[in-house]
Amino acid sequence: MVVEDNVEALKQCDQAYEEEQKHYVPWELVGRPGNDSEILYHCYLIALEPGFSCDTMPHDILLATRSRLEFDDETLTFELDVDRGNLKIRMKYVRHIKLTSEEVLLCQKFQVTLLRLLLDHNQNKLQEALSGLNQNSQRDVFDYLLIPSTGLHENPSIDWTCVSSVLFPQENISDKHMDCCSNRVQGRYVHTVNGLICSCTLQNSLVVTPHDGIMYCTTGILDDLNSNSLLKRKRKWHGITLRFVGEPFLSGQLLFTVQNYLLGCRNQKTKGSRNAPVDLPPELCEVIMSPISSASILSFSYAPSIMHRIESFLIAGNLKRMLVDHCTQNDMIPRIKVVEAITTKNCQENLNLTPLATLGDSFLKYAVSQQLFKRHQNHNIGLLTEDRKKIISNKALCKLGCHKKIPGFIRIDRFDPKTWIIPGDNSRTYTLEKEQLSPSRTIYDRKKRMIEMKTVADVIEALIGVFLCSTSEIAALAFMEWLGIEVDSIYVPYIRPLPANPGEVVDLRFFETLLNQYSFHDASLLVEALTHGSYKRPENPRCYKRLEFLGDAVLDYLITMHLHNEHPNLSSRLLTDLRSASVNNDCYARAAIKAGLHQHILLHDSQHLKPRILAIVKNFKQSSQDSTSGWESEPVIKILADIIESLAGAIYVDSGYDKEVVFQSIKPLLEPLVTPETLKLQPGRELKELCEKENFVKKEEDGKLEVNANGAIYVCGLTAANKKTAEKIASMRILEMLKKNYDAGGSHIQPRLSCDIRQVR
Known part of the structure; x- marks a missing residue:
């Protein structure tokens, strides 16, 4: 156990926790660009599948990485909560491709330009962001490509026409060909801030009106609308006198706003009026990118949230592989469960560690309690409780987690797109330092941050929960052993003085009926479970407290696991509420009174105990069982609850540490168990x-x-x-x-x- 064998390891972890904790990023997305004339990329299709219909539907995106990503399944699937509904993201490997250095530079320029404009909604930082593209980086940076896709899902390709839209300002505008124009606008040039431009260029483009700095996506030409039209419009547009009164207006919409689309419940919904069509005089527009459709621009507004979730999957994969190095059975764990275990509630996403931590906490308490109970058979409950605290306290778990480099994997902050680093934008100051997780595992550390001790402990418990719901208790115990908590499931006989003739002390037939026909092999355990601390006899020196210590942990775990299995799709909050309503002294005390158990308690030498129990029972029967106002203040309630737990502990030991026997025996006493429909909040x-x-x-x-x-x-x-x-x-x-x-x-x-x-x- 840690208490005896791992004290030195805990001491070595003290300094680790006092320092700032690391923040890992996946090595698969990091590199150091060089001067290769041709570069191999692995391409992944990011398919955007809206669960809604609207005028502008997003297009697919290609993710190109230097390293092959490792995913559990061929397709990675998750959802974003966007303004109009849910947007399903499906990501799968397509093939590898080779790009020339010029093509890579063009793709980088496209993604930096478009994403910078989407994030900032102005051009102030754009030139600074683009200035680093031609420089050879002497440091490790985020190095991957986000590219617009064209073609079918089964055989997508790079949309080079869209990518080349970033070259528009550098081309000779007067040389733009006119063959691509439709018949109704063939040969038409219009005046813009850039100069005369063929109207086909303006139909799908990203423009800015320099007088106010507002950016728009254009979606077509309004042939029937200009400043001379019969729509009673003046020749002024927002106070500006128009010169080219006969030129058709452009149809456009405001540039999309990048948001955090990973939130479990987003509060800031974009108002419908924001995306309403806008009429734009061409002469007031400066073209930034063309041709690029509003659908492509919309797709890239989702890119920061998509990449943040993909990065979480990759980080979880790095942690999973580190665990697999210790135990190959861990390879069965779904990556999404690891993501859940390392995501805190502060991230406000639609998944977090709370349900898994609740499950893991109950198993950790149970496993350590039964180990201490077996190992220290002469320790009283005070010593047992203190020993358990030394092992499962937040401080102890945090130290063990730091020793195994767990904090670097934890996600503690709500995603902010404004702080997201665009790959290729080397104008941002950030440092990525390589770190070895193990001799064969590498990762990158982005920055230092402070993580609360409880947060690290919660993640440890959540990872235990992952093993429990994905593999087995044996795998969970192996993970605990890797951390430094040695717990086994070996049967150890319970040695203690045996009272003579236990059948003369307690009504064995009553308890057999009460406990769902469970018959004790060693009835002296039942005597111990019903013996109060005031009862001092040489032949029966132990009270129920040791068995209560064990039974409390066993019941906690059994009920928590039952709730988790019965209601797997509940929110973390509701699952926590169900557990709190099911595992508490009030619940257990009511069960004891309803079953008439109080008439068979206890072996005691207290003059006040029995009268107080009878008074509580009378109070309980006179009031509603659902409204026990005032009775919680009675210390006797704790005693009644303790007896339920000590009986559970006695059955657990008597059955050879069989949890299922305990659950089948005690469950009838606790029924009806709380459900989401019957739950009442504290x-x-x-x-x-x-x-x-x-x-x-x-x-x-x-x-x-x-x-x-x-x-x-x-x-x-x-x-x-x-x-x-x-x-x-x-x-x-x-x-x-x-x-x-x-x-x-x-x-x-x-x-x-x-x-x-x-x-x-």
Whole structure:
């Protein structure tokens, strides 16, 4: 175990955590461009499949990389939440191609120009960004190509016409041929800021109006609209007098805005009016790129979000391969699960580590608890709890994770397209340093950042969860061993003094019926599970606490796994709420009372214990089982809950550490288990969400909880020995008053209401 065998490793990790943590980027997207006359690229088709219909539909994009990317499946699939709905992204390998140095430079110029304009919406930084294209980089940089695609999905190719649109300002405008013009506009030249231009050039282009710096995508020529048309238009356009009054206007739309399309629920939706058609006088337009369709421009507005997700997949792949080096069984893990495990809630994406961390946390607690229980059979619960804390605390897990270079893989920030580095734009100052993950694994470190200790611990737990739901408990234990947590599943006999004739002490038949016909092989375990700490006898020196320590962990894991399997598609928040509602003292205590278990507890020598239990049972029966206001303050509730857990621990040991036997025996006591349909939020959580929804002001100060509901003040005192319980009860009381007195329409203002909640000591 770490406590005994890995202390030195933990000490060595102290310094690692005190320093700033690294931020890894995949080596597959990094290189050092040279002077090769011909370069081999591996091409991937990024197919954009809209789940909606609109006038401008996105086109496919090609991703060209110097190195072959490693993906689990032939096709990588994910979705973006775009303005009109969901956009499905499918990425697959197409073939390798060779590009000349001139073609590479042209592709780089295209992507830097278009993406820089999309991100900045002005030309101020463009020349600076393009200035580095002809320079040989002496450092490792992001080195890949994003290229417009043409042709069928099965056989796509580079759309060189679109790529060449970036050359427009460098060409001799007067030499533009007229053969490509349609019959209705054949031979027509129009005046622009660039000079006379063939009208065919303007039908699909990216232009700017220099007087205000606004950029547009043009989509056609409006032959029936000019400043002389009969649409009662003046010869002024935004205050500017037009000179060439007979020339047709251009149809255009505002340049698309690059956003973070990975958000699980985006708040900033682009208004429909932004993409409404705009009439543009050609003489006020400066052509930047031509010919390039609005569909191609739209596609590249999604590119930063697409590449950020692809980069996450590649980073997850690097982490997965590092784990595969330790255990080949890890190769069965889906890459998307690793992405989920390294993505924190702060990223605000449609996946995060919370469900996996919840599962991994419960297994880690269970595995370590049973190991400590077997190894230290004479330790009391205090020592066992302290030993477990040394192993599974956030600090301990963080140190182990740092030692294995886990923090560098973690995604902690919401993606900001403005900070995304365009490949080929070497004007940005950034440094990529090569690092060896192992003798055969290389990665790049982009920058240093501070990561909270809890975040690293959460990722460790989430990775354990990945092994559990993707492979097996054995694989999860192997991963824990790699980290430095040695846990086994070897059976170890439980050695302790045996009380004589346990059948004379407890009603074995009652418990056999209660526990779904489970019959103890060693009934002395049942006696121990029902023995209170006040009961001191030489023949029975142990109370239920050790078995409760074990049973708590076993039940936690079993119920968490059950919820995860029964509701695999739930949101992380709802799954966490289900677990919280299912694994707690209130739930277990209610189960004990409903089953009549309190009549068979306990072996004790306390004068006050039984009367207090009977008082709690009477209180429980008189009130609704769903509304146990006030009873949570009773310490006896903890004892009733502990007995459920100690029984689980006793069955676990008696059955030879068989978790399924425990679940089948204890589950009937806990039924009906909470479901998404029957879930009721904890009062504190419900009050918080109500206040957020109705814009009530909730605050806690001076020993009281106060809610201002549009002028009506609701107050509950928080004077209590147990603050958590007092807050829970105060929230419940305020909720009751709000539901009774508050008019959701806001027209009914109630007077100041208050109550005082005091903890029963």
